[in-house]
Amino acid sequence: MTSEFQRTPIDSRSRERLAAEGLRLDLVDPGDRATLDLWLRAEARGFHAPRPSEESLGEQFAGYSDRRTSGVWDATAAEPDSPVATVSSWPAELTVPGQRSVTAWAISAVTVAPTHRRLGIARAMLEAELRTADRLGVPVAMLTVSEATIYGRFGFAPAAMTTDWRIDTTRARWTGPETSGRVQFVSLEHLRDEGLPIVERVRLQTPGQMEFGGQLWVRLFGLVGDDKDAAKHLRAVRFDDAAGVPQGFAVYRITESPADFAAHTLDVKFLVAATDDAYAGLWRFLLEQDLVSELTASLRPVDEAVLWQVSDFRAVRVAQQRDHLWTRILDVKAALEARHYPRPGRTVLEVSDPLGFAATRVLLDVAPDGSATAEPFDGDIPDDAAAVGLSVNALSALYLGGVSAVSLTRAGRITELREDSAVAVDRTFRSPVEPWLSIWF
Ligand SMILES: CC(C)(COP(=O)(O)OP(=O)(O)OC[C@H]1O[C@@H](n2cnc3c(N)ncnc32)[C@H](O)[C@@H]1OP(=O)(O)O)[C@@H](O)C(=O)NCCC(=O)NCCS
Known part of the structure; x- marks a missing residue:
């Protein structure tokens, strides 16, 4: 079918x-x-x-x-x-x-x-x-x-960024909270069969995460076709809370250093935690492995909280930071009305789009509960409204709330149609949770 x-x-x-x-x-x-x-x-x-x-x-x-x-x-x-x-x-x-x-x-x-x-x-x-x-x-x-x-x-424009981290585990002593649950080893097959509900619980907490299953899911465990050889090195752990409910898991690989058996590298392939306890429990487990001196983790959020859970900030380094999820708004009204905004207010958005789909002028009106309407609008800019002109790329970059409207204005990607609108637009679009997508697709 x-x-x-x-x-x-x-x-x-x-x-x-x-x-x-x-x-x-x-x-x-x-x-x-x-x-x-x-x-x-x-x-x-x-x-x-x-x-x-x-x-x-x-x-x-x-x-x-x-x-x-x-x-x-x-x-x-x-x-x-x-x-x-x-x-x-x-x-x-x-x-x-x-x-x-x-x-x-x-x-x-x-x-x-x-x-x-x-x-x-x-x-x-x-x-x-x-x-x-x-x-x-x-x-x-x-x-x-x-x-x-x-x-x-x-x-299209990048709307969710990502970071690859490198942690010197000989310096990064755990200073984060104690947890009440436990970490235990599970098979990759077990996670493949049982892990998706945990990912689904986490998905709605973070802008930029997408629904995925099928081959994108199974691929995480290296259990398909030509990935199977590489997957021989993968290990999986699950975090269960005090009541025994699975709240997170990590898939990782440890590679031996040819020069020093006490200097293995642990590479985190995927880590997902539905609770702060699971997050702390899994990271602590990974950071405190014997014979490991370095931990690497790629495709992680730019505001990874583990940075604040170890004794030495400089033990945690950014190996790379870059664009990851690119979005492209096609229907301005439907897209803008689908999300919530952190504060009420009105904004006139004049959107240009050489391909035509999103070329429009709308009044984005955010209600006190954070919901919004975005109606086509050809009147004068209302006295209480911010107003900007921007390409569909810039609007798509702002969409998930992780890109600064002030930066885009300074970069010449947003034009203020009323003075000081950049700061107002930034406050309107910003998300308190940094957008992040944890997979490639
Ligand atoms: C990237 C790729 C799909 C482009 O295909 P293509 O048929 O050669 O692209 P087109 O001829 O349609 O080019 C369309 C436009 O993109 C530009 N372009 C194409 N590839 C580009 C690249 N790698 N970098 C920058 N610009 C590129 C062209 O100059 C052209 O610009 P214009 O229309 O504004 O003048 C092709 O090179 C490819 O298969 N690369 C390897 C796989 C890959 O990277 N895929 C993208 C996955 S996200």
Whole structure:
């Protein structure tokens, strides 16, 4: 059984544009194993990944049953059944400030074969994705990106950042709270089968987190196809509260130092905690491993609280900080009304969008309870309102509440249409919880 979003016909404008180049943009039938295998091989090649094994293809075939999968074919190629470009998409719930969520069009697997690059294929596919999402009434699109240079031109902007941490565990003595629960080892298979409800509980607490299951979930445990070898090194622990209820888990890998057996490195692959107790319990367990002198953790929030739970600030270093989740508002009214705001007030937003979807002028009116309306507005700026002009990129950056409107104004990305509006817009959009997405997709 396929869903409506999978059956919606391919975008006719992009199809025609590529047809004029002798290329065919088409959907892959999720039940067509042979075509999907070729598509998966093309995708792996596009990301310079190893050729997928038969086993992996079989597992991924099942995983793609709930996605919309498109490709581009060149009838003149030596192997015309193999696509020269790939993209996949699906609607997923994205958490927005105020413990609410909005349906977002997740776009993934964007590749174009090196033999066909810079012919406008990615542009045709991306515009098709945006028009399809818009047609289906999905107000926001989102993706995680290989390069930060590609998607701005399509209206995307980074809205949730991420940090890779490096902790010297010989210096980072635990000074955080004592916990009342316990940490225990569990199998990866156990977490795969039982862990998702914990992630789901956490999802709504943090803007930028998305609903995920299926292959994105199973991949965390390295239990699929070609990841299985690497997964031999993974260990998993679960934190149970005093009543025995699982409240968090961590998946990690310890690597031996060739020079010093007391200087292993522990790499945190995934850590999720539904309570502060679980957070402290898991981090303490990971930091206090014998024979380990360094802990690394990637794709973590920029405001990781563990920094405040160890004796030495400088034992915890930022290895890398960068953009992670990119969002693109398609329907300004629906997107802005889906989230909550920390304080009441009115703002006129003049949004420009070269692709047209989000070009509008709205009055965002936030009520005392934090809910808002965003109605199209062509009157004079009300006396009590802030007013700014901004691109859809800047609005998308602000959307999850993690990017400063003051910085964007200083950078020339937001124009104040009334004096001092940047500070007011910042207060309106900021989220008390830093946005964070804990996976790639
Ligand atoms: C990135 C990729 C999909 C681009 O495909 P493509 O068909 O060559 O791109 P297009 O010809 O449609 O280019 C569209 C626009 O993006 C620009 N562009 C394309 N790739 C770019 C890159 N890597 N960096 C910066 N700009 C890029 C083009 O210059 C063009 O700009 P313009 O239309 O504003 O003039 C392709 O190079 C690829 O498969 N790369 C490896 C896999 C990858 O990184 N995928 C992205 C996953 S998030």
